[in-house]
Amino acid sequence: MATRARPLTAMHWTGAAFAALVALSVLGPLGAVMARADWPPALGPGDWAAIRFTLLQAALSAALSVTLAIPVARALARRRFAGRRLLVTLMGAPFLLPVIVAVLGLLAVFGRAGWLNDALAALGLGRIDVYGLQGVVLAHVFLNLPLAVRLILQGWQAIPAERVRLATSLGFTSVDMRRQFERPLLRAVLPGAALLIFLICTTSFAVALILGGGPASTTVELAIYQAFRFDFDLGRAALLGLIQVAICLGAGALAFGAIRRQEVGAGLDRPPLPWPGDTPIARLGDAAALIAAALFLLLPLVAVLLKGLPALPGLPPVVWEAALRSVLLALASTALAVGLALPIALLVARLRRPGLVEALAFLTIAVSSLVIGTGLFLLIRPFGNPVPLALPVTGLVNALVALPFLLRALVPAALQADATQGKLAEALGMTGAARLRHAILPRLARPLGFGAGLAAAFSMGDLGVIALFSTPGQGTLPLEMYRLMGSYRTDDAQGAAVLLMGLTLALFWVFDRGGRLDAATR
Amino acid sequence: MKHPIIAAGLSVIAGAASAQAPVLTVYTYDSFVSDWGPGPAVEAAFEAQCACDLQFVGAGDGAALLARLRLEGASTDADVVLGLDTNLTAAARETGLFAPHGIAPEGLTLPIAWDDAEFLPFDWGYFAFVHDVALADVPGDFEALAASDVSIVIQDPRSSTPGLGLLMWIEAAYGDRAGEIWEGLADNIVTVTPGWSEAYGLFLEGEADMVLSYTTSPAYHLIAEEDPSKTAAPFAEGHYMQVEVAGIVAGTDQPDLARQFLAFMLSPGFQEVIPTTNWMYPAALSPDALPEGFGTLIQPAQALLLSPEDAAARRDAAVATWQRALAR
Numbered sequence: 133m134a135t136r137a138r139p140l141t142a143m144h145w146t147g148a149a150f151a152a153l154v155a156l157s158v159l160g161p162l163g164a165v166m167a168r169a170d171w172p173p174a175l176g177p178g179d180w181a182a183i184r185f186t187l188l189q190a191a192l193s194a195a196l197s198v199t200l201a202i203p204v205a206r207a208l209a210r211r212r213f214a215g216r217r218l219l220v221t222l223m224g225a226p227f228l229l230p231v232i233v234a235v236l237g238l239l240a241v242f243g244r245a246g247w248l249n250d251a252l253a254a255l256g257l258g259r260i261d262v263y264g265l266q267g268v269v270l271a272h273v274f275l276n277l278p279l280a281v282r283l284i285l286q287g288w289q290a291i292p293a294e295r296v297r298l299a300t301s302l303g304f305t306s307v308d309m310r311r312q313f314e315r316p317l318l319r320a321v322l323p324g325a326a327l328l329i330f331l332i333c334t335t336s337f338a339v340a341l342i343l344g345g346g347p348a349s350t351t352v353e354l355a356i357y358q359a360f361r362f363d364f365d366l367g368r369a370a371l372l373g374l375i376q377v378a379i380c381l382g383a384g385a386l387a388f389g390a391i392r393r394q395e396v397g398a399g400l401d402r403p404p405l406p407w408p409g410d411t412p413i414a415r416l417g418d419a420a421a422l423i424a425a426a427l428f429l430l431l432p433l434v435a436v437l438l439k440g441l442p443a444l445p446g447l448p449p450v451v452w453e454a455a456l457r458s459v460l461l462a463l464a465s466t467a468l469a470v471g472l473a474l475p476i477a478l479l480v481a482r483l484r485r486p487g488l489v490e491a492l493a494f495l496t497i498a499v500s501s502l503v504i505g506t507g508l509f510l511l512i513r514p515f516g517n518p519v520p521l522a523l524p525v526t527g528l529v530n531a532l533v534a535l536p537f538l539l540r541a542l543v544p545a546a547l548q549a550d551a552t553q554g555k556l557a558e559a560l561g562m563t564g565a566a567r568l569r570h571a572i573l574p575r576l577a578r579p580l581g582f583g584a585g586l587a588a589a590f591s592m593g594d595l596g597v598i599a600l601f602s603t604p605g606q607g608t609l610p611l612e613m614y615r616l617m618g619s620y621r622t623d624d625a626q627g628a629a630v631l632l633m634g635l636t637l638a639l640f641w642v643f644d645r646g647g648r649l650d651a652a653t654r
Numbered sequence: 655m656k657h658p659i660i661a662a663g664l665s666v667i668a669g670a671a672s673a674q675a676p677v678l679t680v681y682t683y684d685s686f687v688s689d690w691g692p693g694p695a696v697e698a699a700f701e702a703q704c705a706c707d708l709q710f711v712g713a714g715d716g717a718a719l720l721a722r723l724r725l726e727g728a729s730t731d732a733d734v735v736l737g738l739d740t741n742l743t744a745a746a747r748e749t750g751l752f753a754p755h756g757i758a759p760e761g762l763t764l765p766i767a768w769d770d771a772e773f774l775p776f777d778w779g780y781f782a783f784v785h786d787v788a789l790a791d792v793p794g795d796f797e798a799l800a801a802s803d804v805s806i807v808i809q810d811p812r813s814s815t816p817g818l819g820l821l822m823w824i825e826a827a828y829g830d831r832a833g834e835i836w837e838g839l840a841d842n843i844v845t846v847t848p849g850w851s852e853a854y855g856l857f858l859e860g861e862a863d864m865v866l867s868y869t870t871s872p873a874y875h876l877i878a879e880e881d882p883s884k885t886a887a888p889f890a891e892g893h894y895m896q897v898e899v900a901g902i903v904a905g906t907d908q909p910d911l912a913r914q915f916l917a918f919m920l921s922p923g924f925q926e927v928i929p930t931t932n933w934m935y936p937a938a939l940s941p942d943a944l945p946e947g948f949g950t951l952i953q954p955a956q957a958l959l960l961s962p963e964d965a966a967a968r969r970d971a972a973v974a975t976w977q978r979a980l981a982r
Contacts, residue, residue, distance in 0.1 A: 168725075178977065236855060244805070244844065245860035263845050338848050341810060342856075345845045348981045354848075358812040361717040364724050364745075450689045510725065517731065519711055607688075617851040619690040620874045620933065622858050 140482065141564060147479030148489075150472050155492040157532055158499050161507020162377070166370040168510060173367025182355040183375060185348070189265060189340060190333035193272030194326045200273065201280030201325075202318065204425045207418035208281070209288035210407045219422075220285075221641050223429050227278040228589040228636045229436075230610050231339050232617070233629040237432030238274055238343075240439075242267075247431070267343030272336065276329040278429060279586075283328075283540060286579060287321040289404075290548055296405045306409040319392040324540050327387035331498045331536070334379055352376060356500045373503040380498030381491055388487025436629055443627025451612050451628050455635060458592055458609040461527050462639060465591035466584050468531035473538035473583065478572070480539070481546035493539055496532040504529060505597035522606055529597045534587030541583035542576060549575035581647015585640040592636045609635070677707045678911045681730075683719050683737040685932075687712040692924075692931040699923040706911055715849070716815050716898075720746055727751070728905050733912045736776065736900035736919075740959065741818050743773050743899060744966035753904040755916055761938045762920075764897065765957040773899035775937040776919050777928045780893035780954050781819045782886035783864040784857070784871045795890040796824065800838030807844050807853045807862040811973055814849045815896065820866050821972045822965055823894030826958040832972065836979035843980065869893065869951050874933050877947040885952070892956030898934070 140148075166173070208220060226234055241247050242262045249259045262270065291313060299309065337353035352372055359369035476493060480486040496504075508525055512518040518525070549572045557563075557571035593610060607615065609632050616625035687693040687710040697708045711731075713722040716738050723730055728751065738746055746752060752772045762768050764778055783799075783806060785792060793799035799806070809817030824832045844862045847853040857865035864887065872884040900919060902912045918924055922943070925936035929945050936944075960968070 177974075232852060232855070235852075236859060239856070239859060239861060243859065243861050338852065342845055342847050342852060346840075346843060346980045347810070347846060347977045354810075354813065357848075361714075361721050362812050364721055448689070506725065513726070612688075614851065615685060615688040615690065617855060618685045618849075619688065619931075620854070620871075620878070621690060622855060625855075 140479075143475055143568065144479045144482055147475030147477070151476050151479065151489050151492055154472065154476075154532060154535060155495060157528075158495040158504060159377075161504045161511060162370060162373045162499065164507040164510040165366055165373065165503055169365075169367030169370055171367070173365075173371045175371060176355070176359070176363075176365075176368060178350060179352075179355050179368075179372065182350045182352050185340075186334050186336075186351045186353075187379070189268045189272070189344075189349075189351075190330045190336070192265075192269050193276065193333045194330035196269060197273050197276045197280045197329050198284075198322050198326045200425075201277055201284050203417065203421040204277075205281045205284035205288060206314070207421045208285055210410075211415075211418055211422075212404075219426060220282075221637065221644065222433075223426065224278040224282060224640065225433055225633065225637055226274050226429055227276060227586075228593050228640060229275075229433075229633060230593050230613065230629070231275070232614070233436055233633065234275055234432070235271060235339060235342055236629075237436040238271055240435035241431050242270065247435075263343060263345035265344065265349070267345065268336075268340050268349060271339045271343045272329075272333045274429065274432065275339070276332060277425070279537075280325050280329060281425070282582065283325040284318070284321050286541065286582065287317045287544065289578070290545065291317070293405050296407065300405065300408040304408040306407075306411065306414055309407060309409055316392065319390075320544060323387040323390040324543075327383055327494070328497075328536060328540050330383055330387075331380055331494055334376065334498060335500060353500055353502075356502055360502060360506065369503060369506075373499055376499045376503075377495060380495050384487060384491025384494055388491065391487075433633070436626070436633060440626035440628075440630030440633075443623045444630055447624060447627050447631065450607070451609070451616075451624070451631070454607045454609045454612040455631055457523070457607070458632075459635060459639070461523060461530070461608060462588045462591040465527045465530040465534065466588040466643070468528070469534040469538055469587040469591075470580065470584050472531065473535055473542060474576075474580070476535075477539055477542035477546045477576075478550075478568075480543050481550045486543070490536075490539055490543065494536045497536050501529065501533070501597055508597070526597055526608070527591070530591035530594060531587070533594070534590045537586040537590065538580075538583035541579040541586070545576050545579040546572070578647045582644050584647070585643035588643055589636045589640040592639055593632060675705060675707045676908055676911055677709055678704070678733050678908055678915060679709050679711060679731050680734045680736055680915070681711050681713060681719055681723065681732040682735070683715050684712040685715075686710070686737055690931065692927045695927045695931065696924055699927070700915060700918050703918070703923075704911065704914060706908075708915070716742055717813075723751060723903075724749055730903060730905065732903045733906040733908050734900055734902055734915055738773070738899055738901070739815055739819075740895075740897045740899065740962050741815065741822060741965045741969070742962075743770070743901075744962040746901070747772055747962070751904055752901040753906070753909070755902055756913065757916055757920075759920055759938065761940075763935075763939060763941065764937055766895070766897075766959055770899070770962075773901045774916055774919065775897045775899050776924070777932055777934040777937050778895055778897040779868040779870050779934040780895055780957070781816060781823055781866060782869040782871075782889070782893055782952070782954075784867045784884055784886050785864040787883050787885050789863055792887050794888070796827065796835050796839070799842060800835060802842070804842060804864060805844045805862040806839075806842050806864045806866065807856045808846055808866045809850055809853050810846045810848055811976060814847075816850050816853075816866055816868075817846075818969070819894055819896050821976055822960055822968075823891075823958060825968055825972050826894055826960050827891035833975045833979055836976055840980050846980070868896075868934065869954065870929075870933050870935065870948070873929070873945075873947050873951055876950065877930060877945060882950075888952045888954060890955075892958045893954035894958045896934075897937075897959065 239246060252259060335353050337351055340349050340351045341354060356369050356372045359365045480490050509518050553571040553575060557567045613625050613628040616628055685691050693710050700708050713719045719737055720742050723735060754771045755774055759774055764775060768775060793802050793804055808820055811817040811821040824835050828835050853865050854867060869886045872886060875881040875884045906912050920938040925939040928934060928936040
């Protein structure tokens with residue numbers, strides 16, 4: 133841990149300014165909605181139940197996602213096999229899918245008419261019912277397990293090969309490996325990963341309602357939707373938005389308080405070495421974890437592919453135009469998100485108590501996009517018609533929402549770079565841009581590529597706020613997919629879903645791979 | 655640096671060109687303006703006769719449309735709002751943002767009488783449970799459905815207009831007994847979805863035997879996919895209607911053009927587009943003019959519809975009843 137205060141450079145001040153802007157971009161629209169509301173705002177009768185259910189399902193989903201991710205990430209970290217990289221990329225797909233596509237894929241496997249129930253019936257066994265709290269958690273784990281695996285895997289990859297060699301020469305057993313490496317690593321990585329997934333799940337609406345099976349699964353997000361659309365009660369919507377802010381900051385304080393920074397020391401970026409203390413049981417366990425995770429994550433994707441591929445060649449031109457628009461929008465959002473995230477991550481890495489700054493940035497995923505979108509609409513409107521700005525506003529909001537993912541990827545790496553090569557650079561009198569370029573950025577290339585990939589994929593796949601502003605001829609690919617679904621064209625919608633999945637994965641892969649280009653030795 | 659200047663120049667020219675023709679701004683729901691909705695054909699047909707520029711602005715569904723209008727208030731750019739249904743018109747009227755249309759509609763083909771000073775209907779449909787023709791023992795009313803083990807998918811009334819329609823259907827048919835009916839249906843309901851698309855998608859995936867949709871839904875499969883395997887279950891209580899309407903915004907700067915659009919809305923140029931784009935019944939088109947395939951649809955013996963004021967007054971209590979019955 134940094135024991136002496138070190139001066140903040142221009143880059144850090146930029147980070148501070150960006151963090152303030154990001155917080156303002158959430159709190160400003162929230163305030164705008166509040167300002168338009170009747171006073172005093174009040175919660176409705178069902179809202180407390182919605183808050184309780186939201187917290188319960190999000191906590192369960194986050195806990196289960198990170199717990200299941202530990203053995204999968206460990207297996208990926210210590211095994212080398214043909215197709216490993218492809219598997220890592222493909223397993224990330226559920227996180228990148230629009231939720232309705234993911235839900236339909238999941239139901240093709242776990243639903244009443246799904247493969248699993250067909251298999252159970254063929255074996256003469258009882259059926260499983262996916263609808264209920266178990267279904268909500270199942271879907272959230274399906275969507276977020278990939279993210280947890282990648283974040284934990286990143287922690288493993290940060291351990292220099294030199295230390296593994298040292299462990300081998302000391303004759304470490306697998307128990308020693310856990311105590312010396314895995315436990316500190318998990319204390320550094322798990323709280324942040326769990327927080328991210330918890331917050332994503334608190335804003336869940338369609339997944340929770342569909343798989344929850346009925347109004348008992350009403351979430352805060354649905355209550356906000358109801359307040360806006362059904363009751364036009366802006367005060368209640370804003371109040372629920374404030375509760376989302378409180379949940380975010382409260383969970384952020386808990387999670388960032390629990391983080392213990394990982395001290396792994398510096399290395400020379402040598403290729404990874406086999407782990408010491410390997411046993412046949414460990415090999416068997418890793419194989420089981422990988423096969424189970426691959427089946428769980430990939431089977432629903434296979435279902436989506438099988439349904440959509442036949443319709444892919446015949447998709448109408450408007451879908452392809454929307455696809456191009458979405459790719460361009462995703463690239464712009466990613467550039468913006470990276471530009472915002474890098475200075476903020478460097479600032480967070482430098483602060484002694486960085487939790488608050490990062491938690492502020494996390495507001496972008498914790499607060500309902502319906503509140504933010506409506507607030508932005510109210511803020512823009514006095515100055516002009518917001519409708520022609522639909523695409524830029526969607527790009528901006530997508531960049532803001534992608535920010536927490538980038539930060540979670542970048543901050544641990546930035547901390548380590550600051551503590552190792554950064555100190556070395558300072559000892560050599562290297563400061564400012566030179567220090568950043570030679571000592572820090574090379575250490576960030578891999579997480580930056582991964583984070584940018586997440587940002588691009590997220591911007592590509594998310595419906596975002598465009599649905600609030602939609603006008604003819606401006607549709608993004610997710611919007612056109614929903615339009616196809618809404619006009620009975622299910623086959624074309626499934627084809628569009630496959631196109632969306634393919635493009636999203638390709639974008640993610642390009643960025644993620646780009647981040648590892650210089651790391652050919654790893 | 656040349657391109658921005660050229661682009662700016664072009665937009666000035668484009669602006670000058672459109673400045674000659676008056677602009678009529680119509681707010682509607684998103685699926686109306688999509689390439690598969692009625693929007694493109696309606697726009698072309700109206701612009702051919704109005705010497706104006708018809709601009710559609712899409713906003714979610716009917717409820718989102720009303721919320722958008724309320725957000726904008728009197729300063730809205732909308733001249734006409736198209737796509738509210740009669741469950742929303744009481745709240746819409748209460749905003750005071752709508753002006754009387756002043757049109758005496760002729761040739762309406764709704765199964766009910768129409769008398770509304772602010773809103774005119776453009777299409778309508780009956781809610782119904784759609785199922786596969788292979789389904790055995792199709793229930794003939796809500797009580798039979800509740801007693802059966804037929805599974806259904808419905809929409810949430812808080813986020814979906816068909817979901818609210820089902821709520822009003824049971825209200826209109828059973829009144830004080832609605833809670834009892836919902837309790838009976840609870841074990842038939844596989845799940846509740848946020849909107850129509852998700853529910854219909856789940857049904858097509860085989861997750862439930864029946865889905866809440868419209869009596870006209872099988873016409874899509876028959877006409878567009880040549881698939882006669884879907885049908886709707888006639889219910890003895892009668893079927894609740896969804897009537898979709900349009901109204902003129904009081905603050906419009908194009909009152910004559912807006913009235914001209916509403917008159918056009920009831921003419922064949924608009925009405926003939928509706929059946930195979932919105933998959934609903936047009937509000938002013940003779941049944942003989944409907945496309946082939948519509949003749950095969952079930953014809954409910956009785957049309958149910960609460961008045962807008964009645965629907966608005968009973969809405970909150972009905973949602974509470976629904977939530978109580980299904981929350982267990």
